[in-house]
Amino acid sequence: MPKYRVLVSDPISEQGLGALLTSPDVDVDIQTDLAPDELKEIIGDYDALLVRSQTKVTAEIIAAGKNLRVIGRAGVGVDNIDTAAATRYGVVVINAPDGNTISTCEHTFAMLMAMARKIPQAHGKLKAGTWDRKSFVGVELNGKTLGILGFGRIGAEVAKRALAFNMRVLAFDPFLTRERAEALGVKMSTVDEIVENADFITVHTPLTKETKHLLSRDQFARMKDGVRLLNCARGGIIDEKALAEALESGKVAAAALDVFEEEPPLGNPLLDYDQVVTTPHLGASTEEAQINVAIDVAAELLNILQDKPFKNAVNLPSLPGDVRQALEPYLTLAEKLGTLVSSLTDDSVRRIEVTYAGKLADGQTEPMTRYLLKGLLSYHQGETVNYVNAPFLAEQHRIAVEETKTTRHHVYNNLLHVRLVTEGEAVTVAGTFIDGLGPRIVQIGDFTVDLAPQGVLLMTEHRDKPGMIGQVGTMLGMAEINIASMQVGRREEGGRALMVLQVDKTPEEETLRAIEKIADITKFRDVVL
Numbered sequence: 001m002p003k004y005r006v007l008v009s010d011p012i013s014e015q016g017l018g019a020l021l022t023s024p025d026v027d028v029d030i031q032t033d034l035a036p037d038e039l040k041e042i043i044g045d046y047d048a049l050l051v052r053s054q055t056k057v058t059a060e061i062i063a064a065g066k067n068l069r070v071i072g073r074a075g076v077g078v079d080n081i082d083t084a085a086a087t088r089y090g091v092v093v094i095n096a097p098d099g100n101t102i103s104t105c106e107h108t109f110a111m112l113m114a115m116a117r118k119i120p121q122a123h124g125k126l127k128a129g130t131w132d133r134k135s136f137v138g139v140e141l142n143g144k145t146l147g148i149l150g151f152g153r154i155g156a157e158v159a160k161r162a163l164a165f166n167m168r169v170l171a172f173d174p175f176l177t178r179e180r181a182e183a184l185g186v187k188m189s190t191v192d193e194i195v196e197n198a199d200f201i202t203v204h205t206p207l208t209k210e211t212k213h214l215l216s217r218d219q220f221a222r223m224k225d226g227v228r229l230l231n232c233a234r235g236g237i238i239d240e241k242a243l244a245e246a247l248e249s250g251k252v253a254a255a256a257l258d259v260f261e262e263e264p265p266l267g268n269p270l271l272d273y274d275q276v277v278t279t280p281h282l283g284a285s286t287e288e289a290q291i292n293v294a295i296d297v298a299a300e301l302l303n304i305l306q307d308k309p310f311k312n313a314v315n316l317p318s319l320p321g322d323v324r325q326a327l328e329p330y331l332t333l334a335e336k337l338g339t340l341v342s343s344l345t346d347d348s349v350r351r352i353e354v355t356y357a358g359k360l361a362d363g364q365t366e367p368m369t370r371y372l373l374k375g376l377l378s379y380h381q382g383e384t385v386n387y388v389n390a391p392f393l394a395e396q397h398r399i400a401v402e403e404t405k406t407t408r409h410h411v412y413n414n415l416l417h418v419r420l421v422t423e424g425e426a427v428t429v430a431g432t433f434i435d436g437l438g439p440r441i442v443q444i445g446d447f448t449v450d451l452a453p454q455g456v457l458l459m460t461e462h463r464d465k466p467g468m469i470g471q472v473g474t475m476l477g478m479a480e481i482n483i484a485s486m487q488v489g490r491r492e493e494g495g496r497a498l499m500v501l502q503v504d505k506t507p508e509e510e511t512l513r514a515i516e517k518i519a520d521i522t523k524f525r526d527v528v529l
């Protein structure tokens with residue numbers, strides 16, 4: 001009996017979806033002609049939704065997806081998915097960033113050459129019966145300067161091909177380093193340098209607030225006369241109105257467009273210009289790319305559904321496999337400490353102070369804080385909290401999160417210390433990971449303890465006096481609750497003391513309340529880790 005239901009709502013290569021289609025855990029429904037209302041009506045039945053670019057995954061659809069855990073995009077751009085809404089609802093959004101790089105790069109290059117040699121125009125005229133050799137004089141690429149805005153996967157592949165055609169390549173990307181540019185044989189440049197010096201300019205960024213109209217009137221005014229532009233990334237990176245004016249004036253000699261601000265671009269005046277070579281968003285439309293992206297997204301989707309590590313989440317910071325593996329034990333520890341510290345107070349939480357000490361301070365701490373918040377918030381909010389939405393929910397509850405790192409600790413090689421500050425008090429726990437022993441809780445409040453973070457914990461704070469352990473033990477015995485292990489600690493003889501019992505199952509409410517009422521027990525808590 002399959003455990004998970006996956007809805008595929010756009011045409012995606014079935015060959016590539018093999019891993020999903022053959023998994024005994026998964027039931028796949030392919031329905032590629034759903035209207036938005038129909039999708040909204042049925043999405044509640046599915047654990048995962050798999051789309052290409054046609055399906056608009058709006059906040060409304062995500063809200064209706066009561067069981068939705070993951071949305072997969074068979075491709076790179078996720079602008080058809082409301083990722084902010086997905087984060088709010090704790091739904092992971094994944095994409096397939098590698099599978100269509102080469103196809104999109106090759107398409108860009110095909111467009112570049114088609115534009116330079118006016119191939120589509122000449123083709124059309126000849127097919128219409130006219131042998132015209134005068135109207136289609138083109139330009140060579142040899143020796144020309146190509147400016148690349150956005151030097152990620154596709155931009156870098158375009159550069160390699162341009163260099164093979166003996167072009168000079170200028171590149172701008174906020175993450176491009178001089179060393180990498182030099183190694184690839186391109187010149188690291190500013191946007192202005194590209195705008196002012198390039199014969200051809202191609203954009204390969206995502207569409208964001210910063211890249212919207214990256215090339216607009218101001219930039220066109222500073223370009224070389226007769227510059228040629230390409231957009232095989234996202235409509236809107238080049239300002240379409242400004243482009244139309246620049247084509248009109250002759251400033252821009254030609255443009256090659258695979259993408260548009262509105263798709264399909266019905267009535268878009270750019271389609272009327274003879275100098276515009278165009279395709280209907282075909283960058284990734286090859287047999288290979290469609291199989292590759294489907295394979296990648298199917299594998300990741302399955303990983304998420306089966307709670308295995310995954311890497312291509314768009315709304316979660318990505319962790320290289322080895323980093324994730326090294327962090328794994330601490331992630332579990334962090335989540336358990338979050339639950340434990342939350343169980344120690346009933347007040348509303350204002351601030352969480354997390355200290356990463358020893359070797360924990362050397363690496364990435366964000367994932368541990370995320371897991372800690374998940375444990376902490378789910379103590380009160382249950383299953384609505386997950387690793388995706390925990391930081392968002394903390395922010396929404398106005399819980400301040402403060403991280404401190406200190407590379408040394410006088411006792412432990414690694415220590416995760418959590419102080420939770422509420423309106424009226426502050427409670428503290430700490431844990432460590434000991435090789436050969438596993439995760440250990442080493443501090444509860446101001447008491448030193450040593451216990452594995454697992455199972456049912458009963459914790460009392462009481463006055464240190466004879467008979468306290470016996471009274472609690474007797475009550476548990478009468479309720480047939482077996483004690484697996486016990487820790488006691490005290491500040492000083494006759495002073496405040498702590499008892500932590502690990503028991504085999506959670507006692508009934510009346511047993512818990514009876515223990516709580518024992519004279520000299522000042523605080524009593526139970527928690528399942």
Ligand SMILES: NC(=O)C1=CN([C@@H]2O[C@H](COP(=O)(O)OP(=O)(O)OC[C@H]3O[C@@H](n4cnc5c(N)ncnc54)[C@H](O)[C@@H]3O)[C@@H](O)[C@H]2O)C=CC1
Binds near residue numbers: 154204232
């Ligand atoms: N036409 C089509 O069918 C396809 C289009 N695409 C689109 O191509 C674009 C690039 O894809 P990839 O190279 O795979 O992505 P990528 O993530 O590998 O590269 C994008 C690069 O843009 C850079 N960038 C971001 N903001 C920038 C800015 N303001 N100025 C300059 N660079 C900036 C990033 O640092 C990154 O290196 C995406 O928008 C994607 O959706 C991708 C595949 C197919």
Ligand SMILES: O=C(O)CCC(=O)C(=O)O
Binds near residue numbers: 075100
């Ligand atoms: O699915 C497609 O063909 C569109 C590909 C695309 O634009 C992307 O991957 O960003």
